[in-house]
Amino acid sequence: QGTEVGFGNPEHDSSAPVEVVADQLDVQRSEGKAKFTGNVVVTQGLMKLFGDVVDVEYAENAAGDTEIQWVHAIGNVTLLNGVEAAEGDDAVYTVESGVVVMTGDVLVTQGENTMAGEKLTVQLETGVGQMEGRVRVLFNPESEPEKTE
Amino acid sequence: CGFTPAYAPGGAGDRLRGQLTTDPPYDKPSYVLVDRIETRLSRNDSAPYRLTFSITYGFDGLAVSPDGSTYRYHLTGTLDYTVVDQNTQATVTSGTVRNFVAYSALGTTVATSASAIDARERLMIILADQVVTELMATAQSWLP
Amino acid sequence: QDGQALSSTLIADRVSIDANGVLVASGNVEAMQGDYHLKASRITYDPNSESLDIEGPIILQDGPNSVVLADSAQLSTDLREGLLDSARVVLDQQLQISAVELHRVSGRYNQLYNTVASSCEVCAKRPIPVWQIRSKRVVHDQEEKQIYFDHAFFEVLGVPVFYAPQLRLPDPTLERSRGFLTPSIRNTSDLGTGIKLPYFIPLGQSKDVTLTPYVSAGTGYTRTLELRYRQAFRRGYFEMNGAVSNDSLLEDELRAYVVGNGYFSLPREYFLSFDIETASDEDYLNDYDYNYGKDRLDSAVTVQRIRKDKLFKGEVIFYESLRSEDNNNYQPYRVTDINFNRRIVPAYMGGILSLGFDFHGHQRRSEEDVLGRDVGRLSGTADWKRNWIGPAGLLFGAEMGTFLDHTAVSHDSNYESSVTEFLPYGVAEMRWPLIRQGGATTHVIEPVVQLVWSRESDEDTPTDESTQLEFDSGNLYSLSRFPAPDEREEGLRANLGLSWTRSDPTGWSMRWTFGRILRSEDLGQFDGYAIFDGAESDWLGEVLFDLPNRLSVANRATFDDNFDFTRNELRLDWNRDNFDIGTSFIWLEDNITESRYYDTQEWTIEADWDVNERISTTLDWRYDMTLDRAASTEIGLEYRTECVDYDFAFERSYSDYDQTSPDTSFSFQVNLAGIGNTGKGRTRPVRLGCRG
Numbered sequence: 001q002g003t004e005v006g007f008g009n010p011e012h013d014s015s016a017p018v019e020v021v022a023d024q025l026d027v028q029r030s031e032g033k034a035k036f037t038g039n040v041v042v043t044q045g046l047m048k049l050f051g052d053v054v055d056v057e058y059a060e061n062a063a064g065d066t067e068i069q070w071v072h073a074i075g076n077v078t079l080l081n082g083v084e085a086a087e088g089d090d091a092v093y094t095v096e097s098g099v100v101v102m103t104g105d106v107l108v109t110q111g112e113n114t115m116a117g118e119k120l121t122v123q124l125e126t127g128v129g130q131m132e133g134r135v136r137v138l139f140n141p142e143s144e145p146e147k148t149e
Numbered sequence: 150c151g152f153t154p155a156y157a158p159g160g161a162g163d164r165l166r167g168q169l170t171t172d173p174p175y176d177k178p179s180y181v182l183v184d185r186i187e188t189r190l191s192r193n194d195s196a197p198y199r200l201t202f203s204i205t206y207g208f209d210g211l212a213v214s215p216d217g218s219t220y221r222y223h224l225t226g227t228l229d230y231t232v233v234d235q236n237t238q239a240t241v242t243s244g245t246v247r248n249f250v251a252y253s254a255l256g257t258t259v260a261t262s263a264s265a266i267d268a269r270e271r272l273m274i275i276l277a278d279q280v281v282t283e284l285m286a287t288a289q290s291w292l293p
Numbered sequence: 294q295d296g297q298a299l300s301s302t303l304i305a306d307r308v309s310i311d312a313n314g315v316l317v318a319s320g321n322v323e324a325m326q327g328d329y330h331l332k333a334s335r336i337t338y339d340p341n342s343e344s345l346d347i348e349g350p351i352i353l354q355d356g357p358n359s360v361v362l363a364d365s366a367q368l369s370t371d372l373r374e375g376l377l378d379s380a381r382v383v384l385d386q387q388l389q390i391s392a393v394e395l396h397r398v399s400g401r402y403n404q405l406y407n408t409v410a411s412s413c414e415v416c417a418k419r420p421i422p423v424w425q426i427r428s429k430r431v432v433h434d435q436e437e438k439q440i441y442f443d444h445a446f447f448e449v450l451g452v453p454v455f456y457a458p459q460l461r462l463p464d465p466t467l468e469r470s471r472g473f474l475t476p477s478i479r480n481t482s483d484l485g486t487g488i489k490l491p492y493f494i495p496l497g498q499s500k501d502v503t504l505t506p507y508v509s510a511g512t513g514y515t516r517t518l519e520l521r522y523r524q525a526f527r528r529g530y531f532e533m534n535g536a537v538s539n540d541s542l543l544e545d546e547l548r549a550y551v552v553g554n555g556y557f558s559l560p561r562e563y564f565l566s567f568d569i570e571t572a573s574d575e576d577y578l579n580d581y582d583y584n585y586g587k588d589r590l591d592s593a594v595t596v597q598r599i600r601k602d603k604l605f606k607g608e609v610i611f612y613e614s615l616r617s618e619d620n621n622n623y624q625p626y627r628v629t630d631i632n633f634n635r636r637i638v639p640a641y642m643g644g645i646l647s648l649g650f651d652f653h654g655h656q657r658r659s660e661e662d663v664l665g666r667d668v669g670r671l672s673g674t675a676d677w678k679r680n681w682i683g684p685a686g687l688l689f690g691a692e693m694g695t696f697l698d699h700t701a702v703s704h705d706s707n708y709e710s711s712v713t714e715f716l717p718y719g720v721a722e723m724r725w726p727l728i729r730q731g732g733a734t735t736h737v738i739e740p741v742v743q744l745v746w747s748r749e750s751d752e753d754t755p756t757d758e759s760t761q762l763e764f765d766s767g768n769l770y771s772l773s774r775f776p777a778p779d780e781r782e783e784g785l786r787a788n789l790g791l792s793w794t795r796s797d798p799t800g801w802s803m804r805w806t807f808g809r810i811l812r813s814e815d816l817g818q819f820d821g822y823a824i825f826d827g828a829e830s831d832w833l834g835e836v837l838f839d840l841p842n843r844l845s846v847a848n849r850a851t852f853d854d855n856f857d858f859t860r861n862e863l864r865l866d867w868n869r870d871n872f873d874i875g876t877s878f879i880w881l882e883d884n885i886t887e888s889r890y891y892d893t894q895e896w897t898i899e900a901d902w903d904v905n906e907r908i909s910t911t912l913d914w915r916y917d918m919t920l921d922r923a924a925s926t927e928i929g930l931e932y933r934t935e936c937v938d939y940d941f942a943f944e945r946s947y948s949d950y951d952q953t954s955p956d957t958s959f960s961f962q963v964n965l966a967g968i969g970n971t972g973k974g975r976t977r978p979v980r981l982g983c984r985g
Binding site: 150151152153154155156157160161162163166173174175176177179180183184187188191192194207209211212213215216217218219220221223225244247248249250251252253254255256257258259260261262263264266267268270271272273274275278279282283285286287289 | 589610616617619624626645647682686688724725726727728731737758759767771776796837839875879887889895915925
């Protein structure tokens, strides 16, 4: 049936562990911060966030383990969540609320359609994305007409 | 009383002689107009200035008899002219002259046709003379 | 063939995407594809159905001249397919078609259901437009620019007056489309009330035919078919207007007329022009207002080439007089004129040498003696003229030349069958123009004295052409006051003239001219012409005023020493942006030689006035002072609204000398704006808006 589109994948779990891979890591343990630089990839479940530089903030959770609370990616930022891909200059992911706010020439590709704007807010759990600023959507029909039931 | 002969040395008429050539004629009446202007201003085919002209006519039927025949015609003519500097192509002066002539449409068909042709040629002479007079009157402002 | 949807763009302040990828655009939402441009308050895009749900108010601009307004709509992403609810199509800002539903089919057809079409503005204060077309379904084919109405009721002020199961009208942006042009209603006292329904048929790019049936009843009847044929060529043009009628004025006869003209440019700069004019009977053109102001029909073929110093013109004219007093048997009906002229600047002599050769011939149908006279004439002319500056600013002019006329006469025993005349002449002229410059104003006074001698001819030739003589500043200094070479002015005479011109390019200018002709001896050439007879001609007086804002007055009169006028003609022309008035007054003394048996005294006024952008009036009034009554009065009124033009014309004229009761006719025409491109130059009056 229809292609699965939209930002959502219902299985997303904000409490899942967040893993960060990068070329280089600088940690300021005292302030609970870390700076990852070089091909940084932040992964949580199916969601992946790429960027040149990612600043992360830690905190003790109720159970006493240290956990990533806040992720800020800068430079060539790409957010993958399910089928959707969104690119921009800058993105902030507040893990607890499961909300990613991307700004700076944001471009979302959705199948053949593309959408460009200044600010994109994505609710990872519900998959609802809200694009703002003079948003421009380009509808490109698939090369061969798709038979939808 | 302030009047000086136009053709006294340095006068407008004298300075104007041989300074203008005209656009070519395109029909019999304008052939008469060009001939008249060239005679009055003395012809010079390589003159520094060129006179361009365009004529629009008006036609008025008068003396209409009760049974609808028209026995008098007024032919009005409006001539717009410009004087163009041959090498810079700039318009140095321009103007409009207008007048009318009349002719009767009585007698035979050839009489009316002869009167009509003669009237149009008389109108050309009148308009040509008015252009020459206006050029003399304004020469001081455009002729170096 | 183009089922393939095209790409399109959507712009909005905010776009939200839900889990299933459904986009909701809101805030200044616009959608664009090619030249379709849609504005709406909210658009929802469902990727599964590839369609847009649009919430109004919707403005869809599809192409430069068509706008669709709707409350809501569901369209394909390329805006070419789909359904709009309570839509209103506005074509070329004129014709509006409102409908409950509008279906768009492949970006070409708009199908509207339960529609009302009109170009009149409809608002609360004026709910019922002057005219509208109510129909079940309307299909607007945007490619063919045609509008098809199914089950159409044509309503005037809300009352259905005409029903058509199928009706096709061109959309306002279409030019040269086959179909009916605007009908008009015509009422005249002779033919009663009738209707003209023109039907236009384009034949390819360069030809078209318009057929106009004209049927009337009432005080008279007519069954008429008018025809106009036009064809444009690469190097020419041809148009022909004609009509065939059977009416109550000439019960048993078929009446017809043809008027055609055309021109072609030929190789080597020759130019051919021709016109055809013929009518079955004298009054036909007048009764139907086809008259083009013609009381003598002339059909002519002309070939000419005119260059700077070379002139060639050959012309044959066929005459057919419609005047009651002319008998076409005795009027010259075939006239041939061939003119050559060459101008040369002689090397040493300077001045201008002009060599001419002219042939003229006119034939009458009748062979009777004198009444059926035919004349042929060959004329050779050689003329040299030049002027010099003399002492004290005098300008001397000299001209000399000769005419060689060979005249052949047939069917007239009073004249020899062929005569040759050799008529040399000489002219000495002296001009003394004086100029006074005063700021912007310049005065030019120019006295002219011209002495002319031409040999007296001892031959006698008939004078068919030079029977009407004029005297004005155009022939004050000419070689001959006769308009044609059948008569040449002879003897020794002096042409004296004085002109005074006050010219001020910024203000007003004025030109006086006076002249007189003094003859050394009265040769009797001008007997019967009061202006020129005797040794001293009448005085010629002319004044011309060019006043600010395009008001000009010109008066020309000829009078004798004790100011007894022979002729006096006055013209006043005043044209502004929104009106122009021309009035003329003429007084011509009777002159038997010129077959003017009464004094002619007439005053005419012609005025066109655009009162405002909706109302314009025309007046054409002619007062015959000799018979002391208005000869004819024509008043025209045009009232233009945004959707209808009303043209009224009232005409009253006397058709007989003694007749007391004039003919009056009244004609009325209605044009529906917004139907087909009427090509009228003027723009439509702007809509008043509902508060107006």
